[in-house]
Structure formats: C-alpha cells, structure tokens
Amino acid sequence: MRLKALLVSGVTLMAASVGSAAYAQQAALMPLPAAMSAGTGQLLVDGGFTVALAGPADPHLTVAAHTLIQRLSAKTGQFLAGAPVAKGATLTLTVTGVSAAVPAPQEDEAYTLTVTPKGASITAATSVGINRGIATFAQLVTNGPQGWAVPAVTIHDQPRFPWRGLLLDVSRHFMPIASVERTIDLMQAVKLNVLHWHLADNQGFRVESKVFPKLHQLGSDGDFYTQDQVRQVIRYAADRGIRVVPEFDMPGHTTAWLVGYPELASAPGPYTIERHWGVFDPALDPTRDSTYQFLDRLVSEMTALFPDPYFHIGGDEVNGEQWKASPAVQAYMKAHGLKDTAALQALFTTRVQAIVARHGKHAIGWDEIMDGDMPKDVVVQSWRDTESLKKAALAGHAGILSAPYYLDLSWPAGRHYAADPMPENLPAGLEGLILGGEACAWSERLSPENLDIRLWPRAAVVAEKLWSPKDMTADIPAMYARLDSVADDLAFAGSRHRAANEAMLARVAGPAGVGAVWSLAQAVEPLKDYNRSTQRPDAVQSTPLNRLVDAIPAESAVAREFGLAVDRLIAQPGDTAARTQVRSLLERWQTAETLLAPYRQATPLLAELAGPAAKLTRLAEAGLAAADAVATGKPLADRAAAKKALAEAVEPGAELEFAILPAVTRLVKAAP
Numbered sequence: 001m002r003l004k005a006l007l008v009s010g011v012t013l014m015a016a017s018v019g020s021a022a023y024a025q026q027a028a029l030m031p032l033p034a035a036m037s038a039g040t041g042q043l044l045v046d047g048g049f050t051v052a053l054a055g056p057a058d059p060h061l062t063v064a065a066h067t068l069i070q071r072l073s074a075k076t077g078q079f080l081a082g083a084p085v086a087k088g089a090t091l092t093l094t095v096t097g098v099s100a101a102v103p104a105p106q107e108d109e110a111y112t113l114t115v116t117p118k119g120a121s122i123t124a125a126t127s128v129g130i131n132r133g134i135a136t137f138a139q140l141v142t143n144g145p146q147g148w149a150v151p152a153v154t155i156h157d158q159p160r161f162p163w164r165g166l167l168l169d170v171s172r173h174f175m176p177i178a179s180v181e182r183t184i185d186l187m188q189a190v191k192l193n194v195l196h197w198h199l200a201d202n203q204g205f206r207v208e209s210k211v212f213p214k215l216h217q218l219g220s221d222g223d224f225y226t227q228d229q230v231r232q233v234i235r236y237a238a239d240r241g242i243r244v245v246p247e248f249d250m251p252g253h254t255t256a257w258l259v260g261y262p263e264l265a266s267a268p269g270p271y272t273i274e275r276h277w278g279v280f281d282p283a284l285d286p287t288r289d290s291t292y293q294f295l296d297r298l299v300s301e302m303t304a305l306f307p308d309p310y311f312h313i314g315g316d317e318v319n320g321e322q323w324k325a326s327p328a329v330q331a332y333m334k335a336h337g338l339k340d341t342a343a344l345q346a347l348f349t350t351r352v353q354a355i356v357a358r359h360g361k362h363a364i365g366w367d368e369i370m371d372g373d374m375p376k377d378v379v380v381q382s383w384r385d386t387e388s389l390k391k392a393a394l395a396g397h398a399g400i401l402s403a404p405y406y407l408d409l410s411w412p413a414g415r416h417y418a419a420d421p422m423p424e425n426l427p428a429g430l431e432g433l434i435l436g437g438e439a440c441a442w443s444e445r446l447s448p449e450n451l452d453i454r455l456w457p458r459a460a461v462v463a464e465k466l467w468s469p470k471d472m473t474a475d476i477p478a479m480y481a482r483l484d485s486v487a488d489d490l491a492f493a494g495s496r497h498r499a500a501n502e503a504m505l506a507r508v509a510g511p512a513g514v515g516a517v518w519s520l521a522q523a524v525e526p527l528k529d530y531n532r533s534t535q536r537p538d539a540v541q542s543t544p545l546n547r548l549v550d551a552i553p554a555e556s557a558v559a560r561e562f563g564l565a566v567d568r569l570i571a572q573p574g575d576t577a578a579r580t581q582v583r584s585l586l587e588r589w590q591t592a593e594t595l596l597a598p599y600r601q602a603t604p605l606l607a608e609l610a611g612p613a614a615k616l617t618r619l620a621e622a623g624l625a626a627a628d629a630v631a632t633g634k635p636l637a638d639r640a641a642a643k644k645a646l647a648e649a650v651e652p653g654a655e656l657e658f659a660i661l662p663a664v665t666r667l668v669k670a671a672p
C-alpha cells in the first residue's frame with residue numbers, strides 16, 4: 001500500500017495508515033508548524049470530547065480551553081461539554097507557569113502537541129503557547145468516514161518572528177467592539193500576536209481622553225471607545241495571547257485632534273473632522289512648548305491605559321505645508337538652523353520620543369521617523385518600501401515589515417506570500433533586529449460590514465510568513481492548496497468573510513436575484529493599489545461601501561482556477577477536462593449581460609454594473625472562440641473582435657477589474 005504524503009508543503013509527514021493520511025490531507029494548517037511527524041491512527045473528536053487543565057491555575061488557560069471547545073463545537077456541529085474536566089479528558093492542556101496579565105513582546109510561544117488514538121496533549125510554558133497549540137489542534141480536526149478526528153501526530157512548534165501583527169484602522173471607519181474582538185479571535189486562530197490599533201487620524205479620534213475630552217467628544221462623531229472598553233479589549237486580547245499596541249499618529253494625520261484643540265496646529269483653524277481620503281496639511285506645531293506639554297499629558301494618560309511596552313507615534317506623510325505657510329514656524333526653523341520641514345519633523349519626533357521614554361515606553365514610528373537622530377530603542381515600521389528595514393537595522397533600529405502586507409490594496413494572497421520579512425543582503429548579526437511584520441487594514445474602503453472580506457483569509461497568509469520557517473513558505477501553489485480550508489476554519493472561528501459576501505451581493509442584486517450578479521462577481525476583483533481613489537476621487541467617509549466592489553473578495557478563487565485551467569489547455573490542447581472547465585466558466589460569464597439586462601435601471605447598485613456585464617459577455621465570447629481555436633487547432637475566426645473585447649475589458653468601470661482578463665488574453669494569444 002502506498003503511503004500518502006501530507007498536502008502540507010515543506011513538511012514531509014508520512015502517514016502510517018491510509019485512514020489517517022486521508023484525514024491529515026484535509027487538515028490544512030496555516031501557519032505550517034516548524035516540525036511535525038505523523039503517528040499511527042487517529043483520535044476521534046466526538047460528542048464526548050473533553051478538555052482538562054494541568055499545571056498552575058491560570059484564568060487565561062481556562063479561556064483558552066473554552067475557546068477551543070467553542071471552535072470545535074462550531075466546526076463539528078456537535079454539542080461539546082463547555083467546562084474543563086478534572087481528569088480522563090480527550091485533550092490535556094499543560095502549562096509549567098502562569099502567564100502575566102498581558103503578553104510580553106518576547107513571550108515564549110513554543111508548544112508541543114501530541115495526538116495518539118487514546119488522547120492528546122498540548123504543553124507549553126504558559127497559556128500563550130497553549131493558545132498557539134489549540135489553534136493548530138482546531139485546524140487538525142477534519143471529517144472522515146468515521147466522523148470528526150485528528151490524525152496521530154507530534155508537533156514541536158515555535159514562531160520564526162516574535163512580532164506578528166495586524167493593523168486595524170478604526171479612524172477612517174470606526175469598528176465597533178464586536179468587530180475588534182472578532183478580529184482578535186481570528187488573529188488567535190492563525191497565531192498573529194499583536195493588534196496594532198490605529199486609533200487616531202484625520203477622520204476620527206477614537207479613544208476617550210479624560211484629560212483632553214474634546215479629543216473624542218469633538219473628533220469622533222460619537223464613535224469612540226471608552227477607557228473601560230479599551231481595558232476590556234486588552235483583556236480579551238491577553239486571554240488569547242495577543243498584545244495591543246496603540247497608535248496615535250502625529251504630527252500629521254491629526255485633523256480630528258484639532259477640532260477640539262486648534263491651538264495645537266500651526267494654522268489657526270477652525271478645524272472640522274476630515275471627510276476625504278488622502279494626505280492633508282494640518283499638523284501639530286513642533287515649535288511651541290505648549291504642544292509638548294499637551295502631548296506629555298496625553299501620552300501619560302494613554303501609556304497608563306495601554307500596558308504594552310511599545311507605543312506607536314506614527315510620523316508618516318507630513319507634507320509640511322502648514323509649517324511652510326507659517327511665519328512663526330519659518331522664523332523658528334531659521335533660528336534653529338533647520339534646513340527643511342523634514343528636519344523640523346525630526347526635531348518633533350526626538351522630543352516626542354523623549355516623552356514616550358519618560359513614561360516608560362519604547363516608541364514605534366513609520367519609516368519617516370528615521371530621518372531624525374533617533375535613539376536606538378525606537379522601532380521602525382516600514383510602509384513605503386522593504387529597503388527601509390535594512391536601512392533601519394544598519395542604523396541599529398529594530399524593524400517591522402508592513403510595506404508588502406497592505407491588505408486594503410486588494411492584492412492576491414500570493415503576492416503577500418512572496419514577500420519575506422527578512423531584508424535581502426542584511427549583514428550577518430543584524431537578523432535579530434527584524435522583529436517581524438504586520439498586515440495592515442487601512443479603512444478608507446473598509447466598513448464593519450466588509451471588514452472580514454478584506455482581512456480573511458489573506459491575513460492568514462501573512463501570519464504564516466511570520467510564523468513558519470522560511471523554507472516552508474516559498475511554495476505559492478502549495479499555500480493556495482490550503483487556503484480554502486483555512487478560510488472554512490476561519491469561518492468556524494467567527495469570520496464573516498463569506499456570510500458578508502453573500503449578504504452584500506444579495507443587496508446589490510436586489511430585484512435581479514443574487515444569481516444574476518454571481519457570475520459577474522466571480523469574474524471581477526476590486527481595483528488594486530490606490531486605483532480606486534483615482535477612479536473615484538470624490539469618495540468620502542460617508543460614501544456607502546455597499547457596491548459590488550465592496551462585496552467581493554480581493555482575489556477571485558474562481559478566476560484563479562480558471563487561469564490554471566487555461567494554462568493546462570494551452571499546454572495540452574487535447575486536455576478535454578481542461579477544455580470543458582474553461583468552456584463552462586466562460587459560458588457562465590457569457591450570460592452576464594443577459595441576466596442583468598432586465599434590471600439595468602432597477603437600482604443604482606445594478607445600474608453601474610450594466611457596463612461591466614456587457615464587457616464581460618464580450619470577453620467571454622472572445623475566450624470561448626479562442627479556447628475552441630486552441631483545442632481544435634483551427635484559426636480564430638474573428639481576431640479583431642477578440643482583440644477589441646480584450647481592449648475594452650481593461651477598464652470595466654465600477655472600480656472593478658476583470659480577474660479573468662490575463663487568462664483570456666493568454667488564450668487569445670495562444671489561438672492559431
């Protein structure tokens with residue numbers, strides 16, 4: 001009998017029996033564990049599944065047990081007893097120590113997971129490692145002929161990088177506590193361990209300040225977190241082994257602060273909350289002592305509220321316009337020999353860093369903060385390019401990579417996955433300065449409704465990049481082979497990426513019925529990078545995010561499958577299975593125009609889709625003709641029409657792009 005290798009790439013796990021191999025194959029782990037070896041047989045996870053705790057009592061550990069029970073109940077559809085049992089449990093969670101109130105930046109996250117047909121155990125130093133282990137265990141549970149089970153296995157696992165973050169921008173669009181806590185649940189499920197909470201920006205100051213109440217009272221439209229809610233979120237995250245790092249972006253990105261405190265700016269105001277997207281002129285005035293007195297009191301309040309040793313001070317995208325326009329600021333710069341506004345910002349950063357340090361914290365800033373003469377303990381977060389981390393490390397700074405991990409730019413998962421956090425050609429000995437990375441969810445076009453569609457499952461791919469050994473994260477097709485199952489698991493852990501997609505598409509379809517937009521939705525993706533802003537520069541904070549473009553994932557799985565089938569057909573014109581798959585998808589897309597035609601004027605959400613649907617129909621017709629030409633070897637009859645369809649498909653409109661365009665283009669090119 002041939003033994004089957006596990007689907008998980010890079011891990012040569014040979015299953016000892018075909019039965020367990022079948023289950024193991026379905027178990028899509030993400031992140032891949034550092035080391036695993038298969039045992040014999042499987043452990044059933046039936047309605048009698050129980051968890052026991054061992055080692056010193058720790059409330060965080062109890063939450064971990066409940067988290068696992070809940071997740072397994074959701075995944076297996078079985079009622080599982082909620083409370084840990086004293087002994088004889090299916091799974092025992094053993095710790096040797098009690099975790100601190102909140103996780104530390106260099107926490108021991110290693111765990112060992114052992115599964116035999118008789119029982120399972122996860123051991124770790126504290127509940128933090130247990131949290132990582134239960135995330136793996138939940139993913140390992142798969143369904144087979146005998147029901148739900150985990151294959152026998154031994155896993156020794158620990159992260160490659162200590163800092164594995166997710167930035168959540170709650171300023172541009174406020175995210176309610178439920179969204180934040182759900183995000184934390186999902187971070188736990190893929191072993192992300194830092195919630196970077198972007199709390200203040202031009203469009204909203206989102207945390208209650210008792211010292212300067214006009215910050216949230218006038219700067220948030222009433223959408224802010226009370227300090228009690230902040231403490232609740234920090235506790236919720238700590239229970240799941242996750243740190244919370246707040247960001248108060250300054251001196252730019254501060255318009256919302258200035259509504260209540262215009263005297264902080266270099267121009268008199270008055271100010272209103274910014275409703276547009278982009279980079280704006282208002283900035284804190286770096287030349288007045290009163291600015292630093294204000295910041296000292298605010299930092300004092302906020303560093304007391306947020307226990308993490310790191311405190312993010314932003315520093316990005318200061319255009320210097322207010323400073324250039326202010327005679328007082330210009331006079332100050334002249335008197336202090338500051339040659340440009342970057343030098344002035346560097347002075348500001350130095351003083352704010354000193355304030356942060358005086359309150360016992362390490363400052364983090366976006367890569368612009370390196371322009372100054374920063375103390376070495378300032379951490380640099382790259383967003384403009386990957387080179388900045390190397391530059392930072394050469395200057396002695398620790399760094400966090402974000403530039404290739406912007407989830408709001410609607411890149412495919414594979415593009416994020418291709419970026420390694422470790423800069424190339426980093427001199428030996430500096431590797432330790434690369435702390436890890438953060439996926440970023442900037443929220444110009446994210447709402448509580450479509451947040452999960454933008455985050456999941458793509459953030460899991462970044463999580464793997466940050467957790468798993470480098471040589472295990474090089475195979476992009478193998479990553480995609482696991483991604484669908486990972487997305488299922490995330491849904492069981494609470495992600496609404498699929499539910500929201502369906503509900504939003506139903507709203508878009510309205511009287512047409514969701515079937516009428518479904519084929520179009522699978523052929524398109526949102527415009528990438530910042531091209532949505534270019535196509536709709538008039539979008540503002542109140543612009544509804546309820547269109548097709550807001551409802552669809554960044555990457556169409558169907559379009560990806562289509563592309564692979566097209567490549568098989570081009571490589572093997574006699575491959576009838578590939579031809580059938582290509583044709584059946586194209587035939588579905590061909591109907592897009594007809595399906596929508598009766599409803600073209602029914603609602604504005606449908607009206608904007610008439611153009612894209614018509615172009616999709618033409619594109620599909622071109623694809624069908626080309627596919628037949630490739631398969632039969634007979635010349636493409638109307639190449640001019642095909643080329644016209646391709647050219648028109650470059651800009652579908654409605655802030656969309658055709659995800660299938662590259663593959664159809666390849667087909668037309670390959671057609672004789």
Ligand code: ACM
Pocket residue numbers: 316317366383
């Ligand atoms: C940034 O994206 N401006 C940090």
